[in-house]
Amino acid sequence: MRKLWLVFAQTATICLAVLFVVSTLRPDLLSWNVRGNVVPVKEPQPEAPARTITSFSEASRKAMPAVVNIFTSQEVKRPRHPFMDDPVFRYFFGEQLDPGVQRREGLGSGVIVSDQGYILTNHHVIESVDQIEVALADARKVPARVVGTDPETDLAVLKIELQKLPSITFGRAEQLRVGDIVLAIGNPFGVGQTVTLGIVSGLGRSHLGITTFENFIQTDAAIHPGNSGGALVDVNGNLVGINTAIYSQTGFSMGIGYAIPVSIARQVMEQIIRQGSVTRGWIGVGVQDVTKELAESFKLRGAAGVLISQVERGGPADNAGVKLGDILLAVNDRPVADTTGMLNQIASLQPGQQAKLKLVRNQAETELTVTVGRRPKPPRRKE
Numbered sequence: 001m002r003k004l005w006l007v008f009a010q011t012a013t014i015c016l017a018v019l020f021v022v023s024t025l026r027p028d029l030l031s032w033n034v035r036g037n038v039v040p041v042k043e044p045q046p047e048a049p050a051r052t053i054t055s056f057s058e059a060s061r062k063a064m065p066a067v068v069n070i071f072t073s074q075e076v077k078r079p080r081h082p083f084m085d086d087p088v089f090r091y092f093f094g095e096q097l098d099p100g101v102q103r104r105e106g107l108g109s110g111v112i113v114s115d116q117g118y119i120l121t122n123h124h125v126i127e128s129v130d131q132i133e134v135a136l137a138d139a140r141k142v143p144a145r146v147v148g149t150d151p152e153t154d155l156a157v158l159k160i161e162l163q164k165l166p167s168i169t170f171g172r173a174e175q176l177r178v179g180d181i182v183l184a185i186g187n188p189f190g191v192g193q194t195v196t197l198g199i200v201s202g203l204g205r206s207h208l209g210i211t212t213f214e215n216f217i218q219t220d221a222a223i224h225p226g227n228s229g230g231a232l233v234d235v236n237g238n239l240v241g242i243n244t245a246i247y248s249q250t251g252f253s254m255g256i257g258y259a260i261p262v263s264i265a266r267q268v269m270e271q272i273i274r275q276g277s278v279t280r281g282w283i284g285v286g287v288q289d290v291t292k293e294l295a296e297s298f299k300l301r302g303a304a305g306v307l308i309s310q311v312e313r314g315g316p317a318d319n320a321g322v323k324l325g326d327i328l329l330a331v332n333d334r335p336v337a338d339t340t341g342m343l344n345q346i347a348s349l350q351p352g353q354q355a356k357l358k359l360v361r362n363q364a365e366t367e368l369t370v371t372v373g374r375r376p377k378p379p380r381r382k383e
Helices: 002-025 057-066 087-097 262-275 292-297 316-320 339-347
Strands: 067-077 101-112 118-121 131-135 141-143 145-150 155-159 181-186 194-205 216-219 231-233 239-246 257-261 285-289 306-311 327-331 354-361 364-371
Touching: 057 067, 057 181, 057 231, 067 118, 101 181, 101 239, 118 262, 145 262, 155 262, 181 216, 181 239, 216 239, 239 262, 257 262, 285 339, 306 316, 316 364, 327 339
Parallel strands: none
Antiparallel strands: 067 101, 067 131, 101 118, 118 155, 131 141, 145 155, 181 194, 181 231, 194 216, 216 257, 231 239, 239 257, 285 306, 306 327, 327 354, 354 364
């Protein structure tokens, strides 16, 4: 009897030990371990262990040689002092009050996109300047000339007369996802080439009032004055955007920066290099988004399309019969979502091309054919 009791005790001890181990390491195997009134949640599936990245030095090493510092200067005439007409003041303070000329200096960044010396940067970095000097990563400094600019995307192409330069590798901005790690490379405050780290915070940002055609990558990688025109690269060191602007109430980074996707930058760059400027379609209308209130006042089924708020006299739309108050629903059977989408759709058309516009007028749908014109150059900003 005592022997049987010892066997029972040993068996019970082993079972309790096994139960303790299972309940600790794999409680899901115990069917009675389901807690009542608990919302079922998705459990992660077993996956292969992800590669741990402990350093971005390789991506930086790959991209940094292709990022340059841009130094600009501009002659600015000082206004004539009103006391200059007084002979006494002119005698004592003539030199100090002489309007003369002073130089205004600026800085920015750029990206070498070709070993032939082409550099991509922002339009606002080199706008209205007299001299442009490019400092390479190897400390060489050379003058640069402007090949062409596109103020409506804030892009510009420069050219330096050097060969066999280290050029950036172009990535695919369309494959970016929110949460992807990115690096911003540039020359903040003129301190020298700097790399900052962040993630993609948003995609397709528009309605910001920065440029006419907006489709920005938003990032929290620190971007400061001097970073404009620099590179936004992925963890492989491939170019995914051109750093352009920050949202800030102080002038310094607040964790919201914007970059032009490399797909747009490449299209603009190729047109500038090929023909010196960018050609876009235009039909001569002003538009505004259709809000819920506008849709109700026009008795529309939903807030779709854009409202024609202005028609330029003698323009393509006017010649085609477009009227104030029309609702533009589609261009060439492609639905119009908002004003930004409509601008991009029209801009992508070639001048001289026939385009079919689907409109709502007096609560009835109609179609008109317009001959697309060439978008006029934006007026030059006054200093």
